[in-house]
């Protein structure tokens with residue numbers, strides 16, 4: 001069990017993935033997992049029309065980024081790097097969460113904790 005690891009989870013606009021990846025590398029956190037997700041925050045639902053019927057889209061397409069870092073990396077710097085790179089100022093820019101991580105294992109080497117990330 002390690003208290004030296006944190007996970008930064010960010011839901012961002014898919015169009016901001018490129019700048020966010022670059023900003024993470026510059027902040028010393030190049031390793032990441034990227035997933036296409038849909039979700040809902042307080043962003044207003046949008047409406048559309050299909051064959052004369054109106055429909056509501058309340059789940060928006062987002063890109064989820066998961067990034068585990070050791071204490072060698074400044075979590076605040078990582079959060080700020082994502083925030084700056086993902087920011088447009090329009091509703092739906094996304095959210096960032098920071099979580100503690102119990103442990104990590106590098107499968108190839110059996111390294112644990114901070115040595116595994």
Ligand SMILES: Nc1ncnc2c1ncn2[C@@H]1O[C@H](COP(=O)(O)OP(=O)(O)OP(=O)(O)O)[C@@H](O)[C@H]1O
Pocket residue numbers: 011012037038039040041042043044060062090091092093094095
């Ligand atoms: N409380 C939450 N729990 C889990 N996921 C969330 C939460 N809030 C937001 N999300 C995820 O983050 C995505 C982006 O959220 P969104 O940008 O809509 O946040 P917001 O608070 O409405 O901000 P904004 O005012 O910029 O629209 C959501 O689509 C959802 O996937």
